Amino acid sequence: MSHSILDGLAKSPASTPVRSDNAYLKALHEVHGELVRRVDLASLRALSSQDLESELRRHLTDLLRNRDIPLPSSERVRLVEDVINEIVGLGPIERLLHDPGVTDILINTEETVYVERAGKLERTNIRFRDRAHLMHVIDRIVSAVGRRIDESSPMVDARLSDGSRFNAIIPPLALDGPLVSIRRFGAKPITRSDLVRLNSVPEPILLLLEACVKAKLNILVSGGTGSGKTTLLNVLSSFIPDDERIVTIEDAAELRLQQPHVCRLETRPRNLEGQGEIVARDLVRNSLRMRPDRIIVGEIRGVEVIDMLQAMNTGHEGSISTVHSNSARHALGRVQTMVGLGMGNLPGPAIREMMSDALDLIVHVHRLQDGHRRLVSITEVTGMEGDVISTQEIFRFRQRTVDPEGRVRGTFESTGIRPAFTARLEMHGMKLPSSMLSFSQEV
Secondary structure, eight states: OOHHHHHHHHHSOOOOOOOSOHHHHHHHHHHHHHHHHHSOHHHHTTSOHHHHHHHHHHHHHHHHHHSOOOOOHHHHHHHHHHHHHHHHSOGGGHHHHTOTTEEEEEEETTTEEEEEETTEEEEOSOOOSSHHHHHHHHHHHHHHTTOOOBTTBOEEEEEOTTSOEEEEEOTTTSTTSOEEEEEOOOSSOOOHHHHHHTTSSOHHHHHHHHHHHHTTOOEEEEEOTTSSHHHHHHHHHTTSOTTSOEEEEESSOOOOOOOSSEEEEEOBOOOTTSOOOBOHHHHHHHHTTSOOSEEEESOOOSTHHHHHHHHHHTTOTTOEEEEEOSSHHHHHHHHHHHHHHHOTTSOHHHHHHHHHHHOOEEEEEEEOTTSOEEEEEEEEEEEEETTEEEEEEEEEEEEEEEOTTSOEEEEEEEOSOOOTTHHHHHHTTOOOOGGGGGOEEEO
């Protein structure tokens, strides 16, 4: 049992969302003070977190039963949860971490907390008592993963126990106070049926992408922040046959592959002495010695793209990765820039030829103005025309309008171009239906 949790019990009263009900706040402070006087902290240090929570809940229930507190029963229940969340959880945001509708938690200093629900940001009525209280919660998170944050090291990235990504930046870099961002992942991963139900990707297009994955086309998923790249990558990865060996490489483990033969690798930051960093490029190079059938890189951000492209060009077909970009064409430009940073002596035409040989398909996703994430383009890389990479768009989402309720209306449609990879699909026993060349579906 971490002493910091029990220290929090002794040092600071439990927090709660901002409320205008002074009676509740007064009761909160009274109950917390009484709990500190009643509980033997030394006896609790040996308990597990689950046993500690049960013991505290018992003490709090007895305390409330024996005190005349002018609160309704529902408020009494909430008061108990607020105290326990502060002691064994993450205080005011603990409830948000258990809300399946929340995908992002954004803390803008101790005063303001925003959440994202259904692709839209909304402000909550939650706040921290003061800056010290927020720093106490941040310290609790980073210490649990063996990291530190202070003025000499004012930024930290970490992964919570449920897989959520945690980022914090504090003064002096954050001028107005500590800033925290938590990207949450649902307990149940989104499946292909969810994408169809949410009108993110039509079933016929998913069938085509499934065929492309099974035919071992090299696929790059592009899109902006929060556009659903990792979600789509998870679904595409589910199409890989169970008898193949898959190596995944990520900065923060987010992929949830269901195949039986998966080797998961994760980068490592520098330790407190500034040593021991393992970057994505190191892991990509090492993965080539692990006899992979497929290499999946969660996101390419730097020079690791060089080894990824070389792997695609030397027999490791069927690789999949993601990249931040605003369009399929922009994705190619970003990849070329990253290769150039690592191979400055290689001329541009040679870089583009390496890219055109390696990449087969670019799938672009976008978060629309109504918050929905949608696949908006499938673009095939067909080779080189002179010194330029040649591409052709096969499918696209064409936005038509926005209805009175603010929802985007548009059409998934085929461009009518027959993909050059059709012959490759047929080699693997899969045939592209002629109806796909005239596909159209309004959403």
